[in-house]
Amino acid sequence: MSETAVSPKNIIRLKYGDDSQLLVEMKDGDRFGMTSTDAAMACHFYEAGKKAYGRQVQELSERLTSWFKNNAPHVKEARLGPRPDGLLFLVVMSKSAYNPELEDRMTELEAEIAQDATLDMIRLEVLAVPDFGPASFQAFLPAADE
Numbered sequence: 066m067s068e069t070a071v072s073p074k075n076i077i078r079l080k081y082g083d084d085s086q087l088l089v090e091m092k093d094g095d096r097f098g099m100t101s102t103d104a105a106m107a108c109h110f111y112e113a114g115k116k117a118y119g120r121q122v123q124e125l126s127e128r129l130t131s132w133f134k135n136n137a138p139h140v141k142e143a144r145l146g147p148r149p150d151g152l153l154f155l156v157v158m159s160k161s162a163y164n165p166e167l168e169d170r171m172t173e174l175e176a177e178i179a180q181d182a183t184l185d186m187i188r189l190e191v192l193a194v195p196d197f198g199p200a201s202f203q204a205f206l207p208a209a210d211e
Contacts, residue, residue, distance in 0.1 A: 079101045079104045079105040079108065080101055080105065081101070081102050081105040081106070082102055083101055083102070084100045084101060084102050085100065085101045086098055086099075086100060086101075087099055087100070087101055087104050089104070114186075117186060118186050121183070121184050121185075121186050121187050122152075122187070124183065124184065125145075125152070125178065125184060125187055125189065126145065128178070129143070129145060129154055129174075132170075132174055133156075136167065136170055138159065139158065139159055139160075139164055139166070139167040139170075140156050140157070140158065140159060140167070141157045141158065141159040141196055142156075142157040142196075143155065143156045143157065148190065150188060151187070151188025151189060151190065152187065152188065152189050152190070153189075153190050153191075153192060154174075154189060154190070154191045154192070155192050155193075155194065156171065156191070156192065156193045156194070157193075157194055157195070157196050158193050158194065158195055158196065159196070161195040161196065164193075167193060168193065171191045171193055172191075174191055175189060175190070175191040
């Protein structure tokens with residue numbers, strides 16, 4: 066995340082309780098009005114939500130790392146990445162043959178994450194693919210530098 070330098074020229078002050086009117090214009094050109102109180106509360110909830118989501122992603126990452134280590138004989142590599150509707154845990158199988166035991170473990174993992182109240186902001190899909198080298202990831206996840 067890049068930081069923007071703060072100077073008196075680029076500060077917009079939203080003061081909770083003064084109820085001045087704001088016109089908000091979105092990137093797509095959509096416009097709507099609200100009070101500064103509503104805008105201040107929206108910003109407060111947005112920041113709190115970002116922090117909570119970050120904590121949940123960290124917890125998810127730790128659980129997926131543990132799962133990966135516990136399933137190392139069946140799994141060559143795995144990555145967690147973004148999808149339009151959530152996150153994808155993409156697992157590259159160590160062998161190309163269908164592995165019903167690994168499929169069952171992946172289904173259990175996906176269900177556990179979906180039902181975990183401490184991860185209620187996470188939408189996770191779990192997918193296994195055979196090892197096709199770097200191409201195993203390219204079709205499903207954006208490149209690391211994107």
